Amino acid sequence: MAKSMIVTGAGHGIGAEIARQAAAAGYRVGVLDIDAEAAGQTAQSLPDAVPLAASTIDSDAIEVALDAFGTPDALVNNAGIVRFTPLVDHSEADWRAVVEVNLNGPFVCGRAVARRLIAEGRSGAVVNISSINGIAPGPNSGAYSPTKAAVIQLTRQMAIEWGPAGIRVNSVAPGIIDDGMSAPVLADPEVRAIRSARTPSQRLGTAEDIAKAVMWLCSADAEYVNGHNLVVDGGVVSTVLAGMPRPASIDGVADES
Ligand SMILES: NC(=O)c1ccc[n+]([C@@H]2O[C@H](COP(=O)([O-])OP(=O)(O)OC[C@H]3O[C@@H](n4cnc5c(N)ncnc54)[C@H](O)[C@@H]3O)[C@@H](O)[C@H]2O)c1
Incomplete structure (x- = not known):
């Protein structure tokens, strides 16, 4: 029988591409x-x-x-929202909305699927979509960064509690993706060029890049990967020291000045 997968937030953006790759891989997709x-x-x-x-x-x-769908073999908790605003101006309503969707959503959906898999004695895979914002907070990202950090920890907690039942839980942390909620940011050509140039891989990420990582984590090839946060960002999150200068003489490079 074909394996099945539910992808949340699959109406648009990254989720729609995950659904597309899952269908291409033979999954029945919710x-x-x-x-x-x-x-x-x-x-x-x-x-x-x-x-x-x-x-x-x-x-x-x-x-x-x-x-209606049946218990899926795989669940991808992808639905998420962002409210860009400085913390001092952040409304409580927006804060709660972001916490609800980004953190409570993966808990509610993950718990529901895990309960059913455990009751049916079946193994499964869960992938939660976090973000590099959950590792290095972006300014004015409000509740988004804290919720994405929490998703990484929720992933680990699900993994240790559900691993013995045969349910693997991992997260994927996308970098700067040329799709979905980043579309308004990347519509500015200057911002787009800077973000691309500052990415070690010298390009923006795509929904396809993220979907491929999700598909791998759901596959048997990742059978011993559990509780892991897979960063898929072309190296962006590793550039934290790239803007911190050191004298050329200490770095051992020729001083051109
Ligand atoms: N696009 C990026 O650059 C980027 C980077 C890092 C992480 N992410 C993460 O990737 C995931 C997908 O983001 P995207 O860029 O495709 O965004 P998107 O806005 O294009 O898609 C999000 C989808 O989630 C749905 N959704 C929102 N709230 C929901 C709810 N309560 N229940 C069900 N569906 C709901 C929306 O209708 C939409 O279809 C999010 O978790 C986001 O935080 C995106």
């Missing part, structure tokens, strides 16, 4: 999104996909979606 129209559009474009209109933070709606 395209879950709060945006029912977008879920329908993604599902319609794929061979064996089912639209699931639900919010990840509504546990009743998630149970209804799981009843």
